[in-house]
Amino acid sequence: MADRASTASPPVRVERSRDTPGTGVSTSFDTNGVRGKLTPEAPLAPLVWFKSGGAAEWLFEPKDVADLQDFLRGLDPSVPIMALGLGSNMVVRDGGVPGVVVRLGKPFAKVAKVDDVTLDCGGGASGILVSSTARDNGIAGVEFLRSIPGTVGGFVRMNGGAYGGEVKDILVDCDVVLRSGELVTLRKADLRYTYRHSELPEGAIVVAARFKGRPGEPQAIQAEMDRISASREASQPLRSKTGGSTFKNPEGRKAWQLVDEAGCRGLRIGGAEVSEKHTNFLINTGEATSAEIEALGEEVRRRVKDNSGVALEWEIQRVGRP
Template sequence: MPARGRRPSARLAPSRLPPEGEESVIRHRPSEGAVDRARELRATMTEAELKLWSMLRGKSLGDTKFRRQAPIGRYIVDFLAPATKLVIEADGGQHSVEADAERTAFLEAQGYRVLRFGNAEILREPDAVWRSIEAALRGDHPHPLAARVASPLQGEEALPPLAGSVEAGASFADFIWFRTGGAAEWLVRPRDAADLAQFLGALDPAVPVFPVGVGSNLIVRDGGLAGVTIRLPKSFAKVSIEGDTVRTGAAAMGITVASAARDAALAGLEFLRGIPGTAGGAVRMNAGAYGRDVADILVEATVVRRDGRIETLPGSAFGFSYRHSALPDGDIVVEALFRGQPGDKAVIAAEMDRIAAEREASQPLRSRTGGSTFKNPPGHKAWALVDAAGCRGLMVGGAQVSEKHTNFLINTGTATSADIEALGEEVRTRVKAQSGVELEWEIQRVGKA
């Protein structure tokens, strides 16, 4: 049977989704119809799902029992160990990474831990996958492809107390868009801004701190990332309207912010519809499209500084330039206030639909990618330079220059971060040789090779 992507049918029809804001009160309660749908899915499992299922049924796991195609709220997860609240998902090559990020965020908000494995990984490296599942059941979770990082910290006791959660050795490959990369030495999810502030204030200043959104513009190298990685949970994703402005938590996705503005008939934020990252990542990157960027709409943002101070800074303090802000490393954006202008809801909605359709037609949205790889050099389009240098479809290991959009690199299913970065460097070399132009990486690259 050919490897298939996550089946869209694994979700319930949108009309059955709970109204916005209701998610957080659902506790592992199947939606209407989910039980029938789960039964149907059990009968049509993919090859990778069958392989995983035979492992989960056949190997000794003590008292742990897994169920397959288990309904949780509005989703049906591939495998669930109810007693340990461990969810295991098999991802196909052609699935929506953005939708998976939302799905994972929902499940984590309900207290589930989610392990994702690519179909190719399950079929080719079942032993490594099995070791990873065993480790997760023991309470630690080194991803099979994730190396431990050299630690500047001396064990968890070196970390200040936190009301949120701390995870050692969490794999970036489980949630970032490329689905590659090593482990975070410590992945910290603060409960709220005050929790984050007291944590950072008490953390040894020598420890590096890295904020991550959903990794839609990020390569984490295979050796992992030392220090503390901050991932803001769903409690930082609230969006509200205040007059002509939209106040958003930094973990809210661009599409959520744009949709809230549309519903309030506020124009000017439509471009966020096409940016599949968080509001915090968008501020840090000065994300933009169609001639507008965050610098045009940011009134102010609240930042928890590396030393634990909470400050609300005007947009002008961010030193924005093309896909860049001067936000110091280790500072975390926790909230942003964006300005819109009163507009016509139907016109705003039509513009957002146009953006969505245009993106779908021109970008590899259903692949494991990292957005625009290189910044557009002054007077040039990066994609055109890459194309002219003959790099369309070029491969290094499991990484490939997208055939659909040559400024996108994709993980075809088996790439490592080293493959992706080496491919990017090869493209830079060829473009320089062909056109004399030196491309600059837009994708952020962090961690140890």
């Protein structure tokens, strides 16, 4: 791991209130030194695909990497930190998220060519931007990112994958701001990837990553991206309020098939429903609460276990207070 120094303004001074545990705004800030946007009690429902859930105690959108480093250095170590990308694979519980939610905006959404087969991607860059930049530069092998509705930071953390590709297949290394504010570079081996999982340090935020593909023809790359897009449109409820694939595929099995065989297609709890189109997707049919969505997922897990003996694991992150 390589350490990098910050040259930004003095760190923000932060205190953790000890007399109001579990209630309202319990983290106070002296915003001197913060150059990004810091918002108290920020609603998260508009920022996630399910369009449900509570507020972030604080939402921080850093101006740049140095701003993020300084902010974290000044933050009481007891204050929890959570990174938020496009919110496409996440249930934010109705009680909201304590501490600070960090959202990487436009300053982190850039993608640049490093060499003939490598891209330097900001942690806030979308899969569409990464795959399109790769196409424009004749870099094949990253087309699968076109199909994942998320950002580079989430891809790296969760070993994002689809249509035969995974981040572990293309990652060279990544820049990560640790909870302490230290900026380090982690190699792929440091993350110890498994299926939809990495050993990224707790509270760490991925601010950039290098992806390596292979030489390709832009026309062929576009054709593969079009094929993937058409396949997704045909098989997934993309125009619904959803969170993507709900459960991990067990070894040698397909989660959607296990859910279907357990009779869960179209199953509902309140405003939450198992998609008729793809049974590994839960959807918010209107005004579903996050509690209803999570309860539906648990009921699906129970029925699948009773029917097949398989204990499905959540792929969707569930965060915050019930």
